[in-house]
Amino acid sequence: MRGCSLKCSYCIVPAVRGPAVFLPAGEILKDAAAKIAAGAKEIVLLGQTVNAWRGGKTTFSELLNKVLALPGLQRLRFMSPHPLYFDDSFTALLAREKKLARYLHLPVQSGSDRILKAMRRGYTRAQYLDLLKKLRAAVPGMTVSTDFIVGYPGETEEDFNDTLSMVTEGGFTMAYCFKYSPRTNKPEMAATISGTVMKARLEKLLAAVKKNSSLVLNERIGKIEEVLFETETYGRTSGNFSLRVKAGGTPGKMAEVLVTGAEKNTLNGKVL
Ligand code: SF4
Structure with a gap:
């Protein structure tokens, strides 16, 4: 999507980019599928108020559901949502779909x-x-x-x-x-x-x-995180923490990791 239909007093986005305009679901799905076919493991949907997205009768949660169903996708993120556009169908989807970060x-x-x-x-x-x-x-x-x-x-x-x-x-x-x-x-x-x-x-x-x-960060110690590995020793948790292990990660694959420590902005762990 481009632009924004809200009118926050301090922001020039609506003035310079105009009201929110959404890409149709078909185009988003085609683009995401092409990226996955080219090797992408994670898709990020972007927009100023991304969860305001609508495509005719298709809601944002329905769009997420369609992207989540693309074969080969490991994780889906989106940013930045706005508090005004959340609904119960999104909460239910988030609770149900582990691939949704x-x-x-x-x-x-x-x-x-x-x-x-x-x-x-x-x-x-x-x-x-x-x-x-x-x-x-x-x-x-x-x-x-x-x-x-x-x-x-x-x-x-x-x-x-x-x-x-x-x-x-x-x-x-x-x-x-x-x-x-x-x-x-x-x-x-x-x-x-x-x-x-x-x-x-x-x-x-x-x-x-x-x-x-x-x-x-320290509250995560002792917990098990789902990590999408980018190298054999580095990946990101579903909650978007950077995480390092000594060995055992497979780039492009998800693995469960026990968090054993934390330093600065990074978790340390052990692949289970
Ligand atoms: S929601 Fe974001 S982009 Fe839209 S007017 Fe407010 S600050 Fe600007």
Whole structure:
């Protein structure tokens, strides 16, 4: 898909790329099948709000189902979804289909309801967290990463603290954190937070994300992960963690690995 039909206040995508336009299911399936025939093991469906995809009466979950049925596919990912477009059929599919990666990059942007409203994100903090709760209840151990913007115009210390607490409440494995910078000349979108404050908030947020990532990574020790190997010693888990083994991986094949340790952003393990 290209473009986006939402209207987040800080974003120029809808203005420069126009409203969301979707590739028909037939074209997506043909392209994915050709890539698998050429040796691809993993397919990633891409779009600004990828789960907004519709093809006539075909829903996004139905499209995922069709891609998952392609012979030879080992794993399917998609990014980035938007919290507004999840439905129960997706949750059921995620719980049922092991080839569908147990990982979402789900941008939240802020933990403050006041800022989320000003950003026109279309959800509250509680609604975002409820969605994570529902998905994790269906798929225990699902990992989630996110995006945050700090220093949005008018962001108070209290708003920022709400964003900070989202890091642990959301249990994010990773987050891309950005300082706000205006994309239009509209006076109401001018930065109001000083560079020094913005920098300090960003550093605090990055430190919280790093600490939480390490906690989440360490929680994996002792668990069994499904790993798609890229070399004999390196692969990615369904939850999108990098994982290393001493030996035993087969490139392009999935294997179960017992996680024995973690360092920095990588898990260590042993092929079962
Ligand atoms: S959903 Fe993403 S691409 Fe669309 S307007 Fe919001 S930030 Fe921009």
